[in-house]
Amino acid sequence: MTATTPRDHPLLRRLLALLLSLYALAGCGVRSESQVAVPDTGPPEASARTVGRAEAAEAFGLLRQLDDAWRDQDCAAVERLTAWAESTLGGRACEATRNGRPAPARQEYTDPEFFLPAATGDDRWFVALAREPGPAYFLFVHQGDHWRLAAGPVPVDGDDVPEPGAGTGASAVPGDDPSTGVRARLVPQRYLTYLTDPAGVSGVRFPKGDAAADLLREFGERPEKVRPDRLTADVRLLVGPQRALALPEGGALVFHALEVEYRQRPGSGRSSLARPIYGKDDLRGFTGSTRAAELTGTEVVLAVTEVTARGRLSTVAFRRALADLSTD
Secondary structure, three states: OOOOOOOOOHHHHHHHHHHHHHHHHHOOOOOOHHHOOOOOOOOOOOOOOOOOHHHHHHHHOHHHHHHHHHHOOOHHHHHHHEOHHHHHHHOHHHHHHOOOOOOOOOOOOEEEEEEOOOOEOOEOEEEEEEEEOOOEEEEEEEEOOEEEEEEEEEEEOOOOOOOOOOEOOOOEOOOOOHHHHHHHHHHHHHHHHHHOOOOOOOOOOOOOOOHHHHHHHHHHHHHHHOOOOEEEEEEEEOOOOOEEEEOOOOOEEEEEEEEEEEEEEOOOOOOOOOOOOOOHHHHHHHHOOOOOOOEEEEEEEEEEEEEOOOOOEEEEEEEEEEEEEEOO
16 A cells, blocks of 8 residues: 555645636636726716616606506506605595596606705605796605605796706705705795794795795685685695705705695584585595585695705795595
């Protein structure tokens, strides 16, 4: 019997040959995971989760699908394609179209510009500003496994169309200026305070002719117009995360929503309403009848509000729609 040294052992020789071949390959360009070179494809995006223009354009195409769903009274599709404010507006309101209420008139919006903030964690969203047939903002959010329309269209009120930084340069607030973030977060509550403070004690102000000022005036004048009926209004914030984009000149553009609940009751000695604030199509669609002894209507108010670096507020875009109507 011939003794073998470790070097002469057949198994060890094969292992040694394998190691030498791997070492040779490493010298020919094969790298470990820590050595893999990344091709130079240009400057990286602000975040691996930042929404790209192509993705935003594809999501904007959901508007046509949503229009088709409303036309076909496909409430399941409306729910699938919407979130937040638009989901609230698509619930019972969509069901009402099956009862004869006309679907909301929707225009085909084109020529969009996208504002694409860097994402934070799983919070992916962007804003589109469509130019045709008239400027309007749209807020899209990524929820579940697909994009949904959270708010829009919100038509621009007036000629001023504030534009955040374009493309991936758009900045969600709070950003570099913490005070801007604080002002933006306070906008929905200040809006609510203004609408529930007819005497102006709080000191919150909006310019004359602003949509918020018009709504506050309506709260004061409408009860007189429906007498002898009694009408009250309650305003509250629509639950959900607010979105805000920093403006190049300072300040921010804030996307938020409120609910306005109108309660209309007959006057003293009456058993029915004299001047219902909602029409027969709405009554029939939501309640199945064209007459009601009393009404409770819930409207959603969508607002895009600019807050300046000095804290001044103005409504940039505005839309309101009926979300629910009952006779209890």
